Amino acid sequence: MTDSPFGWAIVGTGIHGSFLVRTMVEDLGISPGSIVAFDPHSEPLALWRRRSRNIMMTHLRSPASHGLHTDFRTIRRFATARGRTDFTLPYHRPSAELFDDHARTVLADTWSRVARRVESVRAVFPVSGGYVLSGESTEATAKRVILAPGQPAPRVPEWAAAGGVSIPHIYDDGFDVSRFLTASSAAIVGGGLGAVTLAVTAAERGCKTTLITRDPRTVHYFDSDPGYIGPRCGPRFAAIRRCRDRRELIRAARRTGSVPPDAEQRLTAAIRAGAVSEVRDEVVDRVNAPGRVELIGRSGRYGPFERVVLATGFADAPPAGALIRQIARATGARLAPDGFPLVDESLQWTMDLYVSGALAELTVGPPARNIIGAHLAARRMFGAYPSSTSSSSCEA
Ligand SMILES: Cc1cc2nc3c(=O)[nH]c(=O)nc-3n(C[C@H](O)[C@H](O)[C@H](O)COP(=O)(O)OP(=O)(O)OC[C@H]3O[C@@H](n4cnc5c(N)ncnc54)[C@H](O)[C@@H]3O)c2cc1C
Structure with missing residues (x-):
């Protein structure tokens, strides 16, 4: 079944997909009815919650300013309003429970108004005026697509x-x-x-x-050098032209x-x-x-x-690898030698198809996979990102 076209289709309702959808609806005024989101998990952030529970994570590794709202102060305000002090110092890292409670609250209204399909996207094909996303049992047509499929598969020796x-x-x-x-x-x-x-x-x-x-x-303290979030190290990353040199820096800084x-x-x-x-x-x-x-x-x-x-981390490969290769074949969009998409400064991989998270790493740099990476991705996709951290797509 193919529906009438949506304005936007989001692949993945994890941290990045949820942050981007909330920003689009609440901050940019994009109609929630024009968005469709695909994810095999029945609740947004379900995979994040399961993984943090599986390692018995008590507190986040990132500071309270990195949440699912564009305003960096909202987790602290949310906690104060409820008399909560479940942070750990320094950097006010929120407890996993506080982060989650805040996330549920800031996302509830957005997700209640956006169409969600509880299935994986298997393929994306270009059609006149947009793309057809082929799920396990439904299809949707959208003018623009954002791929936010998270991390690659767990690394298994x-x-x-x-x-x-x-x-x-x-x-x-x-x-x-x-x-x-x-x-x-x-x-x-x-x-x-x-x-x-x-x-x-x-x-x-x-x-x-x-x-x-x-x-x-x-x-x-942090799992990627925070200097690459802003002007301290961002320009150093942006100045690197070859993808393989960017990948080397990302490995060291992560x-x-x-x-x-x-x-x-x-x-x-x-x-x-x-x-x-x-x-x-x-x-x-x-x-x-x-x-x-x-x-x-x-x-x-x-x-x-x-x-x-x-507990061997994640594979050194792009997430949703089969889907990424299929899209590259169907659209002619370019891949770096390591299989990651070669995207432009606004994280557009090919006409009206954008990426976030690990898939955007070669342009966003070392923090791309983190929560702050979703903030950086939104600034690039929707404008207003500081020029000091901008960088062109690298060269294969
Ligand atoms: C245990 C743990 C703790 C972490 N702690 C922190 C922290 O404290 N601070 C920090 O900044 N970062 C942290 N990270 C890193 C990072 O922020 C998280 O991995 C975060 O979940 C990344 O968000 P994401 O949206 O890219 O991926 P996810 O949250 O994993 O979401 C990706 C979603 O895409 C869906 N998906 C995948 N393929 C498809 C498909 N083909 N079709 C439809 N849907 C698809 C998945 O089902 C999933 O729901 C942590 C990571 C882990 C694993």
């Missing part, structure tokens, strides 16, 4: 995917953290914030927990696998108390026995453990 029972990843759809936390012994493979938070929580619940990390952990000081302190205390063991090794294989898994590293064998989970 070969040893964990091969043979026997697969080892779950903390960001898998089916990962059941409550069940994981009832184990008497568990190993967490990976060393970033997700791994550390889950390890400490499991240990607090009486689970004998082993954290197996390949690389030494680094400690930073601080993947780092943790903020409070998480490091919690882990250190748990290790000192003997509640968590930390092993520095790279896991290369596993041996399954009934109800038990033994892990084989380059320098030793570990376990057996009742439960093992991967």
